Amino acid sequence: RIGNIDSRGALVVLEGLDRCGKTSQCSRLLSYLEGLGHSVELWRFPDRTTSVGQMISAYLSNESHLDDHTIHLLFSANRWEKRSMMEAKLKAGTTLIVDRYSYSGVAFSSAKGIDIEWCKAPEIGLLAPDSVLYLDIPPEKAAERGGYGGERYEHLEFQRKVAQCYQMLRDSSWKIIDACQSIEDVEKQLKEIVLDQVTACKKGKPLSLLWS
Ligand code: NYM
Numbered sequence: 001r002i003g004n005i006d007s008r009g010a011l012v013v014l015e016g017l018d019r020c021g022k023t024s025q026c027s028r029l030l031s032y033l034e035g036l037g038h039s040v041e042l043w044r045f046p047d048r049t050t051s052v053g054q055m056i057s058a059y060l061s062n063e064s065h066l067d068d069h070t071i072h073l074l075f076s077a078n079r080w081e082k083r084s085m086m087e088a089k090l091k092a093g094t095t096l097i098v099d100r101y102s103y104s105g106v107a108f109s110s111a112k113g114i115d116i117e118w119c120k121a122p123e124i125g126l127l128a129p130d131s132v133l134y135l136d137i138p139p140e141k142a143a144e145r146g147g148y149g150g151e152r153y154e155h156l157e158f159q160r161k162v163a164q165c166y167q168m169l170r171d172s173s174w175k176i177i178d179a180c181q182s183i184e185d186v187e188k189q190l191k192e193i194v195l196d197q198v199t200a201c202k203k204g205k206p207l208s209l210l211w212s
Helices: 022-035 051-060 068-091 102-110 116-123 139-144 156-169 183-202
Strands: 011-016 040-044 095-099 131-136 175-178
Touching: 011 022, 011 102, 011 183, 022 040, 022 095, 022 183, 040 068, 051 068, 068 095, 068 102, 068 116, 095 183, 102 116, 102 156, 116 156, 131 183, 139 156, 175 183
Parallel strands: 011 095, 011 131, 040 095, 131 175
Antiparallel strands: none
């Protein structure tokens, strides 16, 4: 499929606590849009394949220890290093389904007690998503699902704080999806929202920047 100047892809971000079901929903959305013949890619942050991403990965698996501000800036740098590629893909007409973005960056760092405005600052100028889909689940429910790996942040006490920080970040443009529903029900809601966004972007909805 050839992109053209009038039709760009949509930037769709899924956010939520660990174990909210984001990652499986991202793959379902990918297959759905591919099936409809759209040009679409699945991205995720942190992108652990870059050298910054490897530092982040080592930190998350407790192989390294970094100051809270330092790791925050690395997560942000990891988005900045992908920014130009992101813009190019969108302008070429490819829709990006993104598993976590700046909101994770701010929620997880401010949950440690870092000032929220300080956390937002390095994200200014990154591309703003066309749609933020928040998979809403009480931290206790997410913990019951099991499967927390051994990574940093993956425990109930901290996830409760992250949930509060996400609350502070939310604005009226976010789509809040009840992630306690069945996988199929969540999927159905997401598909509708995403297809609307893809259509709006094809019709020429302009790209904007964070935080807007
Ligand atoms: N995380 C993710 C952050 O703390 N800041 C960020 O900017 C991003 C994108 O990394 N617990 C945290 C949230 C997750 C962890 O993410 C790894 P995943 O989706 O499990 O690979």
